[in-house]
Amino acid sequence: MNGASAPGARAKTVIKFIALTVVAALVCAALGRLSLMFERRRGVASSAGSVPVLVVIDAGHGGEDGGTSGADGTREKDVNLAVAKSVFDMLSASGVGCVMTRTEDKLLYDEYGDLSDYTGKKKVYDLKNRLRRAEENGDAVLVSIHMNAFSSKKYSGLQVYYSPNASGSAVLANLVQTTVRTYLQPENDRETKRAGKSIYLLDRIKTPGILIECGFLSNDEECGKLNDQGYRQKLALTISSAIWEYLAANGK
Numbered sequence: 001m002n003g004a005s006a007p008g009a010r011a012k013t014v015i016k017f018i019a020l021t022v023v024a025a026l027v028c029a030a031l032g033r034l035s036l037m038f039e040r041r042r043g044v045a046s047s048a049g050s051v052p053v054l055v056v057i058d059a060g061h062g063g064e065d066g067g068t069s070g071a072d073g074t075r076e077k078d079v080n081l082a083v084a085k086s087v088f089d090m091l092s093a094s095g096v097g098c099v100m101t102r103t104e105d106k107l108l109y110d111e112y113g114d115l116s117d118y119t120g121k122k123k124v125y126d127l128k129n130r131l132r133r134a135e136e137n138g139d140a141v142l143v144s145i146h147m148n149a150f151s152s153k154k155y156s157g158l159q160v161y162y163s164p165n166a167s168g169s170a171v172l173a174n175l176v177q178t179t180v181r182t183y184l185q186p187e188n189d190r191e192t193k194r195a196g197k198s199i200y201l202l203d204r205i206k207t208p209g210i211l212i213e214c215g216f217l218s219n220d221e222e223c224g225k226l227n228d229q230g231y232r233q234k235l236a237l238t239i240s241s242a243i244w245e246y247l248a249a250n251g252k
């Protein structure tokens, strides 16, 4: 069972999380100013400057591809971008070099200008270019942010998928799943899943990569939470906390 830990260790972890929350609150207050310092070109945000990029944050879908949606009209692409931006801001403000694959409401098929006509090829080139963006950053880990949906409204809870190609993927996925279970969703008994070929990015990426289905927009209660800025900040902090722990364990 991933969530089990000794009481002493748990108390230390709780103290660490509270400290991180305070730091994140202070950091968030300064983010408006800090974000002006981040390089923004062609819709790519980078906090790296002269430090190496350790994390590539991918907000799924965008533009004409809205992803899934909630009964109230919530669009996955918008929630993905909001959560991804928060994770980017928290990691950047703590000094972790990271980039976002997109900061705007658009697909990325034309990022590299490969074709003059993308008719019928937009989705494939969008995914290709997200992978390219990750590969441009050496051994950075890829964290792709998505929202889930199912035909039955009863399902809820965050679910992490990991790439089968690098051993760090499963480690990071377990950290995210466990941290979310500990601090945000104690009832969440989901286990991480190895990605199959249907998840393009995780199937092809050679460096550690995970895809986080942050919650089900098909579940009205969870959709409401994902629309709440305060909940999204907690979610982003929990994800960031797991990434910090992963990077620290790998000496970064």
Ligand SMILES: [Zn+2]
Pocket (backbone or CB within 6 Å): 060, 061, 067, 068, 076, 146, 147
């Ligand atoms: Zn999606």
